[in-house]
Amino acid sequence: MAMSSALGTAAASIGTRPILHIVTLDKFIAPFIDFVEQECGDFDRHRFICLGDSQRYPLRQRPNVLLEAGLTPWQLRLELLRATNRADRIILHGLFDERAVRLLALQPWLLARCYWMIWGGDLYWYRSAPRTWAWRRNEFLREFVIRRLGHLVSYIEGDVARAREWYGARGRYRECLMYTSNVYRHAGMPPRSGGTINILVGNSADPTNEHLEVLRKLAAHRDADIKVFAPLSYGDLEYGRAIAQEGRRLLGEKFVALTDFMRPDDYLGLLREMDVAVFNHRRQQGMGNIITLLGLGKKVFLRSDISTWEFLQGLQLAVFDVAGLDPVPLDEDTARANTKIVAERFSADVLRAQLRSLFESP
Structure with missing residues (x-):
């Protein structure tokens, strides 16, 4: 044959x-x-x-x-x-x-x-x-x-x-x-211009992202100058539509559902614009996104009872428990320390x- x-x-x-x-x-x-x-x-x-x-x-x-x-x-x-x-x-x-x-x-x-x-x-x-x-x-x-x-x-x-x-x-x-x-792509740590705090929630339209719990927490901050982005083009699209609808109900125009596929370079550009990222998975998931965001100096929230948390803490990376979600960007010194660790440990x-x-x- x-x-x-x-x-x-x-x-x-x-x-x-x-x-x-x-x-x-x-x-x-x-x-x-x-x-x-x-x-x-x-x-x-x-x-x-x-x-x-x-x-x-x-x-x-x-x-x-x-x-x-x-x-x-x-x-x-x-x-x-x-x-x-x-x-x-x-x-x-x-x-x-x-x-x-x-x-x-x-x-x-x-x-x-x-x-x-x-x-x-x-x-x-x-x-x-x-x-x-x-x-x-x-x-x-x-x-x-x-x-x-x-x-x-x-x-x-x-x-x-x-x-x-x-x-x-x-x-x-x-x-x-x-x-x-x-692998961390050395995109450099973009400077913050102040103003609106951009928040990424999850990495796909998969129910394991537990979006609703996060969106309800963020709804308590809807009067702050925030904008919430949820990538929903990949996974369970029916679930994604439900999340998009609920996100708009809870956060109004401050919620953006990303429903179109993005080229890798465009997605990296999106991550560069974020200030805070929230991954509410109950298991290890989305590691490529997490590594990139930490390398870019972003503040990352995770559950503290999963293997991802144990692993990143073991590398001395500063990550934060989603139970105490507070959408405030990472301070510059901590961001630079995270970037240095990621560049050394996650290279080609x-x-x-x-x-x-x-x-x-x-």
Whole structure:
């Protein structure tokens, strides 16, 4: 088959077994593949099997990138079987897809060479998903797989601890920023001009943002000179419409629903204009946004009972508890201290070194 030749060649020619990536497509996958190609060396050794909607998350065509959209279900199963058994190591980009979980559960000899890049949603599914019969069946297989995975990849040690607690995971912790979305782009700390305080609420139209709780808190400040922005173009659009309606009811013209997709540079421009950001998630989520905002010297509010809080506090970054939400910008000294820490800990050089270690070390 054509796809087998595309993914199955080169192992002999490069003198080593390939590194297989089983990918759940998302907006940060295309930049990740570009980064691996440009920064990590020996790109021909990598093979990417991409599951999900490639029209929503398009990728540049390459001989070693295979899209689910071009295959029948049986072709996909066969390709996954061949590729996993040929691979030196298997990088699991998110553990959401039931087909991938079943495949791994049926081939337990593969699990020691698997590296689970923990996204958050795939881990916290344990706590957030409805307890249906289908959930129990899938969790039985996930627990079997996760317990035996050889490597747990994250930069938030608290998430690895939860994987050990909830699933009995025994794999080695491999610290890694994982994706370029978690790299701070040195945009510089923009000066405040005074006047209106711009406030960002959440990062998507996902109910896990818990927008309503935040909007009701901010409604107490509606007589202050504030403007509240909520990105709602990504996620559950029906939920997003409900939040937009409630935001306008509570805050009037001081609420702005961002319902159109924004290019990355435009979104970064938006973040630069914010003074305060509120992320009310009950789990680790939105880390790329949080890192960027802290690097830009913005005041960030989070829940204090999640792994994100533990992680950022451990880096000596100044973050604030959403329970005491007070929409006042960060003082300049604290903002500069945060920017310095973020620039050092979340750089492209750090990501490059961590990925090379992941791909090359035992």
